[in-house]
Amino acid sequence: MSSINRLCGKIAIVTASTDGIGFAIAQRLAREGAKVIVSSRKExxxxxxxxxxxxxxLDVKGLVCHVSKADDRKKLFDQANKFGGLDILVSNAAVNPEVGDVLDCSESSWDKIFDVNVKSAFLLAKEAVPLLKQSKEGRIIFISSIAGFQPLGLLGAYSVSKTALLGLTKAAALQLGPEGITVNCVAPGIIKTKFSSALTSNEGAESEILSQIPLKRLGDPHDISGVVAFLASKDGAYLTGENIVVSGGMPSRL
Incomplete structure (x- = not known):
C-alpha cells in the first residue's frame, strides 16, 4: 500500500486496466487516493x-469498454461525471493480433492495430478534453512502448503504432498546454506481463533481452505505475509533451 496521498480528490480513467500494466496503474492511482474507473473488454x-x-x-468502479466503440467510451466519461468530473486519463489499451516484420503485416491486422492503439487513444483524449478543462490539474497519459523508439522485429506494425503515440503526445501537449492540461507518454521496456510473454517465452530469448538491460532484470508492472502516478500528481505539474522511457536502461535513443 502506498503511503503517498498525492491524488486525494482526483478522478481517473484507466483503459485496459484489469491485468498487467493497466491494473498496476489503476491500483497505484487508487492507493494514492484517486477514485478510479477500471475498464476492459471482458466483464x-x-x-x-x-x-x-x-x-x-480502494475507491473504484468498473465498466466493460472496448475503446474502439464510441458508446463504450461515452460510458466511461458518463461514469466520471457521476464521480464528479475527470482529472486523469490514462490510455493504456493496445492490441497486437499478428507477430512478424512490419511489411509482412496483413492489411486487416494493420487496420486493427491502428484502430485500437492510435485512433482510440486519439478519440479518448479528444473526448476527455471538455471534462479535463474543468479540472485544475488535467492530465492525459498515453502508454506507448520502447518499441516506439527502437522497433522490435517480431512486433513490426505494433512498433509503428507506438511511435505514432509519441507524436500524438507532442502535438496534444502543444494544443492543451494553454488550458493547463499536461500530456505525457510513458514508454515501458520489456515488462513481465502476459502481453510480453511472446518475447520471453523461452530461456534463450529472455537471456538475449537481459543482455541488453543494464539493470539485468525484466520490468515489473509497478515499475510503470509509479511513473504514471508521478505524472498524474502535482509533482509532475511542469512536465508536458515528454515521452519517458522506463526500461531498466535498455537502449532506446541518445
Missing part, C-alpha cells in the same frame, strides 16, 4: 479486478 475480467481492488478498500 469477467472487470469484475475480478474490481473485487481485488475493493478488497483493499
Amino acid at each position: 469477467k475480467n472487470v469484475n475480478e479486478a474490481i473485487s481485488k481492488l475493493s478488497n483493499e478498500g
Whole structure:
C-alpha cells in the first residue's frame, strides 16, 4: 500500500486496466487516493479486478469498454461525471493480433492495430478534453512502448503504432498546454506481463533481452505505475509533451 496521498480528490480513467500494466496503474492511482474507473473488454475480467481492488478498500468502479466503440467510451466519461468530473486519463489499451516484420503485416491486422492503439487513444483524449478543462490539474497519459523508439522485429506494425503515440503526445501537449492540461507518454521496456510473454517465452530469448538491460532484470508492472502516478500528481505539474522511457536502461535513443 502506498503511503503517498498525492491524488486525494482526483478522478481517473484507466483503459485496459484489469491485468498487467493497466491494473498496476489503476491500483497505484487508487492507493494514492484517486477514485478510479477500471475498464476492459471482458466483464469477467472487470469484475475480478474490481473485487481485488475493493478488497483493499480502494475507491473504484468498473465498466466493460472496448475503446474502439464510441458508446463504450461515452460510458466511461458518463461514469466520471457521476464521480464528479475527470482529472486523469490514462490510455493504456493496445492490441497486437499478428507477430512478424512490419511489411509482412496483413492489411486487416494493420487496420486493427491502428484502430485500437492510435485512433482510440486519439478519440479518448479528444473526448476527455471538455471534462479535463474543468479540472485544475488535467492530465492525459498515453502508454506507448520502447518499441516506439527502437522497433522490435517480431512486433513490426505494433512498433509503428507506438511511435505514432509519441507524436500524438507532442502535438496534444502543444494544443492543451494553454488550458493547463499536461500530456505525457510513458514508454515501458520489456515488462513481465502476459502481453510480453511472446518475447520471453523461452530461456534463450529472455537471456538475449537481459543482455541488453543494464539493470539485468525484466520490468515489473509497478515499475510503470509509479511513473504514471508521478505524472498524474502535482509533482509532475511542469512536465508536458515528454515521452519517458522506463526500461531498466535498455537502449532506446541518445
